[in-house]
Amino acid sequence: MRLIPIILGCLSLLAQASAQTVDGYTFFLDGKPEDPYWLQVDSAALSAGDVIYIREIPLCLDGPGTYRFEVKNGLIRRIFDDGRSVVVACEVNGKYDESLPEEKRYNGHPKIINPLSGMNDAALKALRGVSIDVWSDDVAKQVEKLDLEHVCIRLQAWSLHECLPPLPKGVRTLILHSGGGWGCEDMSGFRRLQKLRLLELRNTMPGKFDFDVLKGMPLEYLSLPWVDEPSHLEVLATFDKLKTLSANNCSFLGDGRWIAQLTNLRTLYASHAQPLPDKEPVALDLAALAGLQKLREIHAQSTPVKSLPSTPMPALARVSLLLSNAPTEAMDALARANPQAVISRSMNAQLSAQLAKADRILVRTGGVCHRRADNEKVIVESRDAALIAELAQHFTISEDASGGHCMCCGNPTFEFYQGDKQVAMVAFHHGQSIRWADGTWPGDGILTEQSSAYLVEWLAKNNFTAPQEELFEGRKRAAAQRRRDSRISSLLPAAVSESLSKAESLDQAAEAFEKNVPDVKARASLYLRLLGCEDSTWALTTGMDGMLQETLLPAIPQDTLKAVILAVPIPSEESMGAARWVFGQAHADLIQQDAAAFTKLARFALTHPRQSNRWRTLAVLREAGTPEAVTLLRQVMREGTQPRELEKDQTFEPGGQMSFYPNNISLPDETPDTAAAALCLALLADAETKADVEKIRTSLPEAARKEWEEAIKRKK
Incomplete structure (x- = not known):
């Protein structure tokens, strides 16, 4: 049994030299052997009603035999042994008018491209797979004419925009794929689908899901959605016909004892079933499944497992426990009781066995x-x-x-x-x-x-030598992280450090500072020193940066933070943190009204040894557009900047997350600051410097001129 993740960006990795027959099925695509991905209801054998994917379109199988597929004009055809060519799968999707400007192109709904509309009743009955991206009344009428017993319907994106569309009651095989989001708030449409045999939800990401809408379905295959707030979980234990349960990446399984009520279960997928970050982990109590006499496969990789069956399970053939942290004695007992089962418990052992061949x-x-x-x-x-x-x-x-x-x-x-x-x-x-x-x-x-x-x-x-170079760079970054951590530790009061070591949430971390540094001005000053403890890239978030920028500094009353920033000594770690907050995080409006202080801090920011930070400051000055900001831009254009020297041990920075700002200056790195300031003035249409700006622009290399022109176009 192979349940293949439908993450279709990297589908074809290997090519089979010759067609393989699996449980009586052999597949070809466009004349070449094909090894399709499939969803299998019963792990014992591939059979009629199971789903295969051909060119990313799911379709139901009929009985065993040779399946020769061809793809023409977006239609998937099956070529039968007698020479007949029958369309067995297609897509209903939408297309936007490419002739419209981009800002208008995606307003409203796309034009529907619907191959179903050109099919007669017999052709509709012959379909085994229909993928629907856009729903309409016409599509609904044509779906009614499908052979609902033998066709797989997949709903995607726009077809799930607000609610589940009105599918026919007789649908037996349904796959939902919502892409990266979920706009389907009304899921009551599930209730009418009381004949569903296979329901695939794992590529949906609803914030909430009420499993009560699935109550009473004769499901034999069910994959669960990625949901943060599920309700009526008790319904899951009522599917007494269920043969395959896929609960990979689900955070709501609890100890899993309820799975023992699925008396017909053959295959359980519960890998990567980790809790949400703010939830306590609950290990699976798989010993409770010992009574499932039809159970053939258990997959619980990268999932906490506290117990396993220790008695014979005659149907058990495969157990995957890699990175489950299951107790060694429990795995040993499972193996002794079930010598017929292949138990995967070591990643090293699995790979080593393959390499030995x-x-x-x-x-x-x-x-x-x-x-x-x-x-x-x-x-x-x-x-x-x-x-x-x-x-x-x-x-x-x-x-x-x-x-x-x-x-x-x-x-x-x-x-x-x-x-x-x-x-x-x-x-x-x-x-x-x-x-x-x-x-x-x-x-x-x-x-x-x-x-x-x-x-x-x-x-x-x-x-x-690429890995050697990457390893060297990684070690340098690790050393940079240790250096940063050491500096932060030296700045933190001992009481704060002790409380932080015990904190289990952002709220508790914030409390560690508030409790141990009760004076709000002193706390704001400490936050700025921490944020500016090194000449780091402002767009790089590492270590404590995220908490400072997203939680701690925003919690300081704005008037207090303003007063502290206006009083910072220059140069100092406080002023470096203030510059990063005001210019790196675009909080210029906090002190912009104090023209002298704003200009003083901007001048200091423009001495930063990292070009990206100086350009970020220039971009914020451009956005501010005040007389003082424009004056400073003009000065940089004419005189350039005088960056401080970067300390040698700060050449390498820690690893972390880089942020990209849409209003940043996009010019090649070798471009001088004078040209970056000139571009800012060009974007401001500064009349006084128009001639000087044009002179600088025309002197730039071709690559820089192209980036300049793109920036002007984006502004327009």
Whole structure:
């Protein structure tokens, strides 16, 4: 059984050399063997009514056989053995008028592109999948004519804008995909669907979901939504026909004992079932499932598990417990009672078993997703058994530290083969972690220090130094974080530090400061020193920065904060923090009315050693547009700035989150501050400096002139 996540940005990773037959089903797409993603009601076998995805469109299977698909003009056709070509799946979507200006193009509803409207009744009955992005009365009439017993309907985006559309009562297979949000507040439309057999909700993200709307459905397959506030959870325990429950990434399972009431259950997916940040973790009590005699598979990866069945379960075939922290003795007891079951409990053991099969290795540039084969280069290709064995020994991870997910695809990638068959494809990330792309790990693996050092050095010896450089930079950033933490610790009063170490929420952290630094002016001054304790990039949020900017400083009364900022000594850590707050966080209006103080702080900000901060100050001066701000912009255009020297130990900064401001100055980094100020004056249409501004613009390199012109266009 493979329940494939419908995250369709990186679907095709591997190509099958020949068509494989699975439970009597063989698939081809456009003449080539196809290994489709599917949703399987019963893990025992793929069967009629299960759902496969062809070019991202879900459709129901009929009986076993050879399925040859072709995609033409957005329609998916099945070519039967007798030569018949039948449209079996299509999309109903919307298209906006591309001829309209962008600011008007997306007003209102898109034009509906509806292939159903051109089909007769027989053609509608032949459909096995319809994906609907835009709903209308005409679409509703055509959906009524579908073979509801055998068709999969997927509703997306606009079709879920305010409420569940009026689907026919006889719908048996329904998939909802709301994209990144959820606008469907009225879900009462579910109540009419009392024949649903398969309901897929995991790609929906409602803030609230009342499971009472599903009451009474004869569901055999159910995947739960990502919901913060569920209600009527007791309904979930009433689905006595349910064969597959997918509750991955769900935070509301509790101890899971209620799952024992699903007496027909074959497969349970409860991986990554972590609580919300403000909730206490509740470990799954899977021992309660011992009585489910039909249960074949349990998947509880990266989920807290406190107990497991310790008695024989005759149907049990597979248990995935990677990174579950299940008690060792409980896993041992489960294995003893169920020797027929494959129990996955070690990421290292799983990967090692695959790598042991390899007799050829190919190391190439690039990652495991978003691949561009034309840009990939072979670093090493070898059949040397000793080399392969040596490399395989150094793909050892620290499992306690693993389970996260890097946002990149990795570089380079190690491909292991047994003959012509690929047995593992492993991407190397930043010299520190690996991703087993075609494996069963619940996340990335953090390499042991020894393995990381070995792979980095081995690659460097083979003339690929990127991981070595990334590892070096990572260590520098870690050292920068330690330096920053040390400076912050030295600024914090001991009582505050002690209280912060016990804080479990932002409210408790704020209380630590308020209780131990009761004077509000002294507290504001401390916040500014903390915010300005280094010459850091203002757009970089790391460590305590986020709490200072989003919680602590906003809690200071504005009049008090203004008074403290107006009184800061320049230069000082307080003034560095004040400049970051006023210009980096765009709170210029706080002191703008005091022209002398505003200008004094701006002049200090313009001495910052980091160009991005000086340009941020210029952008805020442009937005202010006051006579004093314009005067200062003119002065910078004519005389430039005099940045302070950056201390050597601050060259590298800690890792963190970068913010991007839409009104920032967009010019190449090598552009002088004089040109950045000139652009600001151009955007202000400053008549006094028009000739000087134009002279500077025309002297710039072509790349800078293009960025300049784009900035002028955006303003218009």
